[in-house]
Amino acid sequence: MKKYLITGCSGFVGRHFVDYLEQRHRECIVLGVDLQTPRVDLDGYRHVRFSFAQTDLLFQDDIESVVAKFQPDFILHLASQSSVAAGWKRPVETFLNNTNIFLNLIEAVRRHRVTCRIISVGSSEQYGNVNETDLPLSESQELNPVSPYAAARSAQEHLATVYADGYGLDIVLTRSFNHVGPGQSAVFVVSSLVKQMVEIKRSGRERGTVVAGDVSIVRDFIDVRDVVAAYDLLLQKGVSGNIYNICSGAGVSIRDVIDRIATQLCLSVDIETDCLMLRPLDSKIIIGSNQKIKEELGWHNTIPLEQSLKDMITFWEARSGCAGTL
Amino acid sequence: MKKYLITGCSGFVGRHFVDYLEQRHRECIVLGVDLQTPRVDLDGYRHVRFSFAQTDLLFQDDIESVVAKFQPDFILHLASQSSVAAGWKRPVETFLNNTNIFLNLIEAVRRHRVTCRIISVGSSEQYGNVNETDLPLSESQELNPVSPYAAARSAQEHLATVYADGYGLDIVLTRSFNHVGPGQSAVFVVSSLVKQMVEIKRSGRERGTVVAGDVSIVRDFIDVRDVVAAYDLLLQKGVSGNIYNICSGAGVSIRDVIDRIATQLCLSVDIETDCLMLRPLDSKIIIGSNQKIKEELGWHNTIPLEQSLKDMITFWEARSGCAGTL
Numbered sequence: 001m002k003k004y005l006i007t008g009c010s011g012f013v014g015r016h017f018v019d020y021l022e023q024r025h026r027e028c029i030v031l032g033v034d035l036q037t038p039r040v041d042l043d044g045y046r047h048v049r050f051s052f053a054q055t056d057l058l059f060q061d062d063i064e065s066v067v068a069k070f071q072p073d074f075i076l077h078l079a080s081q082s083s084v085a086a087g088w089k090r091p092v093e094t095f096l097n098n099t100n101i102f103l104n105l106i107e108a109v110r111r112h113r114v115t116c117r118i119i120s121v122g123s124s125e126q127y128g129n130v131n132e133t134d135l136p137l138s139e140s141q142e143l144n145p146v147s148p149y150a151a152a153r154s155a156q157e158h159l160a161t162v163y164a165d166g167y168g169l170d171i172v173l174t175r176s177f178n179h180v181g182p183g184q185s186a187v188f189v190v191s192s193l194v195k196q197m198v199e200i201k202r203s204g205r206e207r208g209t210v211v212a213g214d215v216s217i218v219r220d221f222i223d224v225r226d227v228v229a230a231y232d233l234l235l236q237k238g239v240s241g242n243i244y245n246i247c248s249g250a251g252v253s254i255r256d257v258i259d260r261i262a263t264q265l266c267l268s269v270d271i272e273t274d275c276l277m278l279r280p281l282d283s284k285i286i287i288g289s290n291q292k293i294k295e296e297l298g299w300h301n302t303i304p305l306e307q308s309l310k311d312m313i314t315f316w317e318a319r320s321g322c323a324g325t326l
Numbered sequence: 327m328k329k330y331l332i333t334g335c336s337g338f339v340g341r342h343f344v345d346y347l348e349q350r351h352r353e354c355i356v357l358g359v360d361l362q363t364p365r366v367d368l369d370g371y372r373h374v375r376f377s378f379a380q381t382d383l384l385f386q387d388d389i390e391s392v393v394a395k396f397q398p399d400f401i402l403h404l405a406s407q408s409s410v411a412a413g414w415k416r417p418v419e420t421f422l423n424n425t426n427i428f429l430n431l432i433e434a435v436r437r438h439r440v441t442c443r444i445i446s447v448g449s450s451e452q453y454g455n456v457n458e459t460d461l462p463l464s465e466s467q468e469l470n471p472v473s474p475y476a477a478a479r480s481a482q483e484h485l486a487t488v489y490a491d492g493y494g495l496d497i498v499l500t501r502s503f504n505h506v507g508p509g510q511s512a513v514f515v516v517s518s519l520v521k522q523m524v525e526i527k528r529s530g531r532e533r534g535t536v537v538a539g540d541v542s543i544v545r546d547f548i549d550v551r552d553v554v555a556a557y558d559l560l561l562q563k564g565v566s567g568n569i570y571n572i573c574s575g576a577g578v579s580i581r582d583v584i585d586r587i588a589t590q591l592c593l594s595v596d597i598e599t600d601c602l603m604l605r606p607l608d609s610k611i612i613i614g615s616n617q618k619i620k621e622e623l624g625w626h627n628t629i630p631l632e633q634s635l636k637d638m639i640t641f642w643e644a645r646s647g648c649a650g651t652l
Contacts, residue, residue, distance in 0.1 A: 060418065088492070091429070091433065091485075091488075091489075092386065092429055092430070092433050095425075095426075095429055095485070096426075099421075099425075099481065100421075100422075100426070103417070103418055103421055104418070107417065107418050142468050143469075145484050145487075145488065146487075146488065146491065146492065147488060147492065148485070148488055148492075150484075150488075151481065151484040151485050151487075151488050154480075154481070154484055155425065155477065155480070155481030155484065158471050158476075158477040158480055158481065159417075159421070159474070159477050161471075161472075161477075162417075162471065162472065162473060162474055162476075162477050163417075165472065166414070166472065166473065166474075
């Protein structure tokens with residue numbers, strides 16, 4: 001029975017990945033590690049034997065001990081401080097909790113000579129500000145990180161490549177684009193917008209104001225359920241040392257996202273720009289090419305943005321009061 | 327009177343930089359920080375007011391305190407674990423002692439709003455394995471780090487760029503090529519070769535064996551005294567956020583270096599390859615273009631390799647017994 005080590009397993013993507021394994025009746029052993037305990041019933045799975053070990057990946061001895069004892073076949077490294085905005089506010093913490101934790105993890109695998117495949121999750125933000133003529137961005141596009149978060153992810157990618165090519169570790173890399181889907185924290189823009197508009201609707205109003213940063217920026221949104229399917233495929237079939245974009249291939253502006261949510265909720269919406277949400281150097285437009293993972297591995301995205309938004313609305317509607325940011 | 331903060335000041339380049347200021351009668355205040363106390367007479371300078379504070383840059387509070395108190399006009403960040411070979415053996419330590427120490431330093435400047443110019447020293451190793459058609463390498467060449475050391479330096483560069491462009495810090499970046507010159511540690515290949523051959527000569531033999539790694543690799547060697555002149559020029563005139571190659575523009579193989587030292591010492595030399603000195607992925611050939619710093623800032627290299635080797639021979643000849651690696 002295959003053993004999966006999932007870092008950051010208590011987060012948005014981790015929960016969806018374990019659900020994915022369970023839904024596909026994958027008989028397997030999963031050890032989740034995270035700073036926070038997962039908000040799921042550990043005994044609620046039939047096919048996945050799920051256990052959890054609270055672990056701070058910044059402590060090299062701790063993660064080495066976990067890796068050496070568990071001897072995983074697969075490592076899905078999801079642990080990350082993944083908010084670009086938070087990265088600008090706390091750049092050192094963001095660097096540590098992306099690059100250094102990843103380095104500690106792969107060093108643990110190297111030192112203990114564990115034979116396993118690792119997924120190194122990177123970000124579309126690594127591409128930075130690009131020329132429109134370069135769109136959609138392929139994996140051969142030069143990196144141009146323009147935020148602390150993007151610099152941290154680029155460093156992680158370089159380390160992953162060195163450990164794969166130089167030390168022979170089996171590491172498959174991604175550049176994953178902007179996630180959407182039910183259960184996402186409202187610190188991320190689309191989930192925040194859905195939450196705000198669900199609250200307007202709940203209050204009985206037909207018109208309201210949402211607060212956002214720069215709504216003109218264009219992003220390539222991909223549903224988390226398509227993302228975890230890609231990670232599973234990469235664990236099975238990805239080529240070590242290779243980088244794969246995980247994206248929809250389509251660009252949508254934040255303004256357009258607001259319009260689509262408003263339409264689904266039958267709301268009229270005014271937009272208030274929060275200057276504090278404007279970032280020093282935002283990438284204006286990011287759209288990826290998913291040709292490589294489609295053609296080489298047969299992945300395809302299955303959930304249109306409308307469906308993601310619908311499921312996010314349902315998610316936030318089920319949360320009474322919507323207190324906090326999740 | 328201008329204040330210089332020099333990190334890694336007890337090292338090879340730090341000593342030469344302070345000597346450079348002194349020789350040019352630069353009336354200034356220098357605070358050196360390093361893990362090791364410098365092996366110089368602190369009171370031996372007439373123009374430079376030199377003081378030292380033992381500091382581990384991995385402790386963010388410590389470097390913040392130094393920066394906030396000293397309020398430097400210039401920061402020359404030389405602290406580094408700069409051996410590519412050591413990087414392969416101790417990748418985590420190498421990453422921490424390149425990337426994380428630099429991040430702690432620039433974060434200290436950002437948090438305390440110190441108005442100063444910072445030199446971020448990068449490495450030619452960041453270019454990685456390149457096509458011969460790309461030689462000599464200009465600053466626009468895409469980075470392709472193939473060693474832990476190169477990955478660490480590339481991460482440092484990305485962080486420097488983000489802090490310059492995103493937070494408005496005044497940071498000038500370099501990609502400095504392989505240093506040579508008197509006083510260099512014998513953990514670096516050319517100094518090791520000179521030391522080995524000086525020892526053969528001292529033993530009275532006319533023929534001997536030197537131990538080296540891959541002698542076919544070609545590097546662009548630049549004398550440390552030309553390097554520190556470039557750093558001084560960049561502190562005065564460099565453009566913030568810009569990257570400058572610091573190199574000779576010429577490539578020489580290790581085998582050729584051995585021949586040149588042997589000629590100067592009138593020795594015949596056999597080469598023994600130490601497999602432990604062969605690295606997983608060595609860049610085969612690295613030659614830089616120094617056109618940018620020459621044309622834009624008027625720097626030029628003045629010390630030919632023959633002179634560097636001559637001065638290195640004199641240096642090692644003066645060390646009786648040559649115990650240790652310096």
